[in-house]
Amino acid sequence: MDKYRLPSVDFDSPLVELSFELERFRGNLGLGTTRPQLIIELHSLFQILSSVISARIEGNRTTVYDAIRGPSGDDEQQSEAQREINNLLAAMRLIDELPPEAPLTHSLVREFHRMTVDGLTREGDPTPGSYRVVDVEILNSAHTPPSHVYVHSEMSDFLEFANRPLPAHQQMIHVAIAHHRFLWIHPFRNGNGRVSRLVTYFMIRRNGFVSPVGLRTVNPTAVFGNDRDEYYASLEAADDLSNSGTVLWCTFFARGVHDDLERLTKLQDAEYLSREVLAPTIQRMRESGILNTAESKALQIVFDQGVVKAGDLEDAFPGGPSARSVAIRAMVERGLLQRADAGPRFYTASLHNPVIGPFLVRRFNELGFLPPMLQNDKLE
Template sequence: MNPLDFPEFPFSSPLAKAIIDLERVRADLGEGTTAPEVFTQLRTLFQLLSSIMSARIEGNRTSIVDAVAGVQLADRADIKRDDGVQEIIQLQEATAFVDSAVGRGTILTHGFVRELHRISVAGLEREGDRTPGAYRLADVTISGSSHRPPSPGSVHGDMTALLDFINADVDQNYELLKIALAHHRFVWIHPFGNGNGRVGRLMTYAAMRRQGFSDTAGYRALNPTAVFGENRALYYERLEDADSLEPESLIRWSTYVLEGLLTDLRRLAKLGDKDFVTEGLLVPAIARGLASSRFTADEALALTIIARKVDVKAADLSSAFTGSAATRSQDIRKLLDRGVIEPIAEGKRSYRLRLAPSELTPLLVRELDQLGFLPRILRDSE
């Protein structure tokens, strides 16, 4: 059997059930009632969390608070950053590169893969690579694994076969199965000296984008890293099991991935519900900020008004910031300077919440954890 052929599986198998259930959820996903600009902000939040997750899978223990602060100051060249924070910043940059370069039907190339690697690892001390953006020229081993990746002379050919597999059109029912198989195959090839896990997860996200999964509202915040971050040990166990390339082991791997995507998608589908997002997530996060003295009572009220109205003008905040118009402008300016709110467009005097990266981000993460959205690896206490 060609390792990149689809394994045969019984219609009654857990893998078949996961494929059917994913298609049912996919068919039910509409645009929802959440305002598009709020959904975009939530997607930014989840992308940041995915970058933190991907780094943590590799052993990075940077706290969410430190990661958010680092990303907020990512443009400051005068700041000496901790290597762990810098790793997360670069994963954010790599994700932005995927978003800018890949859409439905985009052909993924060797150059694209190597650029993902260069962005992700260049200049890092602990998790860098001596040749950023280049396939390896030496044999490598995988820590804790008995699998021995192919020789460097095979890497380019193996990657060509993988990219052909990713770029080939398949029946819609098999799109996510193809993505699951491609992720394992990338890690199995291990084309780089270091950074293979991070680049493999970015590649999987890129493959989902080229299949159009970012076109549907509920899918826009979906990132496969959340599946792998739910149980790091199980992720490695399933990868190791699939390294034999036997059909049964590939089916077990694919079932693990698709069942994880289904679980995550069912959670994320709730983000299309405006009332859930506003009253179940944003308002409680703001209240948490008030309780912890992060916000004053007036600031918390102003932020709650913005959360419910989505975008506001200064006059809309008169019940929170009492006094003259000039005083109210000063209060709004303080929130702008702190990065908790932002103009809806440059030069406009209408404002919206800034969910990530901002002071709101750790508060939202706490609420997401309470709501069961947070993969285990993102809990700072674990």
């Protein structure tokens, strides 16, 4: 049986309809009015969400709010749960830095694994960055992965498939099959789920789901956070490599990516982002005592303009230049503003910092942007 043959699908299958819809979304990426700086900041925030989801699937209970805040300053050492999330963030940054056309290789997959399990005990691996040299079983699964003797050759076949050029309308199915077949091989003793989601992120990025600034706000890991049980059940349905099981898995995957893109492409609309997300976030921060009236106005100006000079904040801080500099410095020290690349006297806002980020995530939750897996996290 050719495990890498694309499944046969009836024309009226939901998978066909989803494939067409995904192509429409891909064509619309980058056509919005949201400033590139905000796209970059949103990308950074959603990468944190994705790392929490990937770790949560494996049992990590760190909340998204704790992940944004990071370990407190008096922590003698980073907790293993937080380190697992930071490892995933580092691997995602590596992927973002790679050319989109870069091929997937043995060494790259092994590096994903090394980074993922680095410094971990409970969720670590005795041989980081190396394929397994023992046979394994998957807990609560009827599937038995191939013997370790065949792992390298199985992975060679997998990489040939993962790097295979396919027409645009088949690419999401291509990514879905690759995700399952990687887990079917189970090339590492531990960390396979986390690495498979990184591989999926790598492939979907390479397949053109990128913004003009080279970054995406969507990460397919969010798909797997919608329903952990359904995720595993859909994967298991494809373990026999049958056409029907593969179609079921691909449909689950494509529907999740479709729903996520449908929500997230709204963020390309600057008016929607300002009205439904940023303005309510500022209002809630003011009500919580995080911002005073002047700071609220200043932050709104920065959100509207993207990058500002001190003089652009005169309406918020109407005193002289000296008083304005003091107020801006205070906002920078609290993490409300950060210095922009344009120069030392230019400022922008960070959406994923420990001050603004938790309030922004809370607003996204109210709008239905978070997968169910994260919806019970509490903002203290």
